[in-house]
Amino acid sequence: MLALFYILAALSVVSALIVVSARNPINSVIALVVCFLSIAGHYILLNAQFLAMVHVIVYTGAIMVLFLFVIMLLNLNTATEPMKSLGMRVAAVTGGGLLFITLAAAIRHGVTISATNDFDPGVGLVKTVGHVLFTEFLLPFEVSSVLFLSAIVGVVMLAKKETPSPHPLSDGEGLTPAELERRR
Template sequence: MAALFYILAAISVISALTVVGARNPVNSVIALVVCFLSIAGHYVLLNAQFLAMVHVIVYTGAIMVLFLFVIMLLNLNKPGGPRKSLAMRLAAAVAGGLLFLTLAAAVRQGVAITPAAGFDPGVGLVRHVGQVLFTEFLLPFEVSSVLFLSAIVGVVMLAKKDKDEAPDPHITGPERARRTA
């Protein structure tokens, strides 16, 4: 078990570094899929098979397909991308330095290691997750479903194109200006 944990941890770290360091966005998305799959492997090692499958279906399946569509629609593979200004580079360097200082201070403070709690074999199984979700966390579950529904309605309304708003491509010149006014 320990060897498998270290193998999955190495895969997670290497693929996460590849996500950040890849120049091609498609390669970055593929490395992120590998990272998500290795994290799902960690969930299986923690006896949370349901969480692992949901992670694979939602993140590796749906979210990565969405990322690939966005990359393809925005055509981010163009070789001559936008140049970053000096102010943006300076802001990025300052933010990175502040993050490094925060991490260094956290490491210097030390980590308090607490003993592990008792092992519950029911944690992570579908029955236990469903029972907790529909008893203890029913209100947050319902609120999140309403939030997702409103997000879906908002996306549909934004993406919907009215036929009246679209200009006719065959009408040009002063006729188009008169019709749009």
């Protein structure tokens, strides 16, 4: 079991590194799929079947396919990768490095990983998750429907083809000359 954990852990770390270092976006996405699958493996090791399944279906299935489509439609490849200015790079490295140092320091100091509760092998079963979802966390569960509804409305609103109106106040407040220029 422990050997399996180390194999999966190594796989997730290595594939995550490939995601950020690969030159070709397609390789990145494939590595990300591997990363997600290995994380799903971790969930199964913890007996969290429900989470593992959802993770595979949602992330590996839906989101990764979406990523592939975006890459395909935008026709991304190494040649079209925008060059960042030196200042941006320095700022990004400094910012990311500082966050990394903080995280590393936090883990080096005083992190004594001790279980607050005993591990309950039943915690990740579909039955348990469903029970908690419909009793203790009923409100978050129900209210997330508002979130999804607004996302759906938004997608329809943004994707719908619109006929430009000739009226100057067709957007409620008037367009700047530059925007009018752009519209033509």
